[in-house]
Amino acid sequence: MKVTIVGTGYVGLVTGACLAELGNDVLCLDVDSVKIDQLNNGVVPIYEPGLSDVIERNREAGRLRFSTDIPEAVAHGDIQFIAVGTPPDEDGSADLQYVLAAARGIARHMNTFTVIVNKSTVPVGTADKVRDIVMRELAVRGVESQFTVVSNPEFLKEGAAVEDFLRPDRIVIGCDLDVPGLRAKSLLEQLYAPFNRNHQRTLFMDVRSAEFTKYAANAMLATRISFINELANLADRVGADIEQVRQGIGSDPRIGYSFLYAGCGYGGSCFPKDVRALMHTAGEQGMELNILASAEFVNEQQKMVLFDKIRHHFDHSLEGKHFAVWGLAFKPNTDDMRQATSRALIAELLRARATVSVYDPVALDEARRTLADDLDPDSYEGIRFSRDRDATLQGADALVILTEWKEFKSPDFAHMKATLKNTVVFDGRNLYDPVSMKKEGWTYYTIGRDAAK
Numbered sequence: 001m002k003v004t005i006v007g008t009g010y011v012g013l014v015t016g017a018c019l020a021e022l023g024n025d026v027l028c029l030d031v032d033s034v035k036i037d038q039l040n041n042g043v044v045p046i047y048e049p050g051l052s053d054v055i056e057r058n059r060e061a062g063r064l065r066f067s068t069d070i071p072e073a074v075a076h077g078d079i080q081f082i083a084v085g086t087p088p089d090e091d092g093s094a095d096l097q098y099v100l101a102a103a104r105g106i107a108r109h110m111n112t113f114t115v116i117v118n119k120s121t122v123p124v125g126t127a128d129k130v131r132d133i134v135m136r137e138l139a140v141r142g143v144e145s146q147f148t149v150v151s152n153p154e155f156l157k158e159g160a161a162v163e164d165f166l167r168p169d170r171i172v173i174g175c176d177l178d179v180p181g182l183r184a185k186s187l188l189e190q191l192y193a194p195f196n197r198n199h200q201r202t203l204f205m206d207v208r209s210a211e212f213t214k215y216a217a218n219a220m221l222a223t224r225i226s227f228i229n230e231l232a233n234l235a236d237r238v239g240a241d242i243e244q245v246r247q248g249i250g251s252d253p254r255i256g257y258s259f260l261y262a263g264c265g266y267g268g269s270c271f272p273k274d275v276r277a278l279m280h281t282a283g284e285q286g287m288e289l290n291i292l293a294s295a296e297f298v299n300e301q302q303k304m305v306l307f308d309k310i311r312h313h314f315d316h317s318l319e320g321k322h323f324a325v326w327g328l329a330f331k332p333n334t335d336d337m338r339q340a341t342s343r344a345l346i347a348e349l350l351r352a353r354a355t356v357s358v359y360d361p362v363a364l365d366e367a368r369r370t371l372a373d374d375l376d377p378d379s380y381e382g383i384r385f386s387r388d389r390d391a392t393l394q395g396a397d398a399l400v401i402l403t404e405w406k407e408f409k410s411p412d413f414a415h416m417k418a419t420l421k422n423t424v425v426f427d428g429r430n431l432y433d434p435v436s437m438k439k440e441g442w443t444y445y446t447i448g449r450d451a452a453k
């Protein structure tokens, strides 16, 4: 099948590459000519495990192409996916300008029956807005092409995006039940047929429910994280171990084990913005989503829990202290720094006149850019970026861990002891066994496991 992807970011690029991997003929469009040039020269602009191989293989096979040419892209696809960003506006709502611009671009060049599939995360009712824009553009052109707007939200996780796309838990498709909608349904059934061979994974529903489903999923996951984080803070006070509690509750199939790991807060490009956008949608209806408001509030506080432990340990005096920081990306296996906890925590350490040596296996370059934007030049001076994990420990008063990269899980503790000034670790991701750490002479701070015996 011929597929066009409008927007070649995390979602668009992974979608395009994986659909090409299944044998489709894919053209990825982006307005960012630097990105498209990089891709055409074999450079993949984001870090995502396995993605470069899939792109390279399919580019060589001629099934995956990249372009900035809108007419060429619109003429190419039987299906036009929109996968552009929907960043938060100042009031928390999803900024739809890129989605609507993408729709306008399609409408200005389409000449036959067109299926517009929205993959971006968008508020309920956005398909109607896309439809209105397309109708307006067609009217201006005096063209009478039939089209339909489908919602097909994306559930892939950064860091495991290729795997998730190729082995989805479910594929949600919202389409109308009129003739163009049913025609689109049949095309998408065909496109996604390879995913349904083992069992049916595609869920068809109405467009608004599909749009809502994406927000409901992220809201649920964010709530679980804030729930366990709040209980972890209580566990620290009452002398319980949140990890043992997680296992105790997770064994109940109604609860399950996943997404109940205590830590120093969620970040990324999705949870924070999607939680806020859903609250904004509720606000427009005169409703408050109290559970989500609390999940967001708890998360903002959670980003500072480790800082409070650090400050308390050093008697509220961090001036002149130096910290090794391991992990900058908002989660492992990605270089994405959007809303990463590291940004808030590093800013706070620098504000307290401490300095930091930071290391991340893949996010260092992105971190340099992001932190330069976040901080004033004087504060930024307080950061030393290192490509050598262990070198960050030299002369540091303590180690702070902010992302659960695999390579942090079994470090050389003897070397760490010999290099750090003090045997102190502040672990925002609960990577080590607190009992053995204490036995080995470490002062080991965790999220909800400080009292573990």
Ligand code: NAD
Pocket (backbone or CB within 6 Å): 006, 007, 008, 009, 010, 011, 012, 029, 030, 031, 032, 035, 083, 084, 085, 086, 098, 101, 102, 105, 119, 120, 121, 122, 154, 155, 156, 157, 158, 269, 270
């Ligand atoms: P991104 O910022 O990485 O990529 C968006 C791309 O769209 C950019 O390359 C940008 O240049 C391009 N673009 C903007 N306007 C355009 C236009 N008019 N025509 C062509 N290209 C245009 O964003 P992302 O992380 O891929 O997210 C895209 C959408 O998918 C968002 O709505 C997001 O919420 C959702 N989503 C993201 C993830 C994730 O893990 N990143 C997961 C699921 C859903």
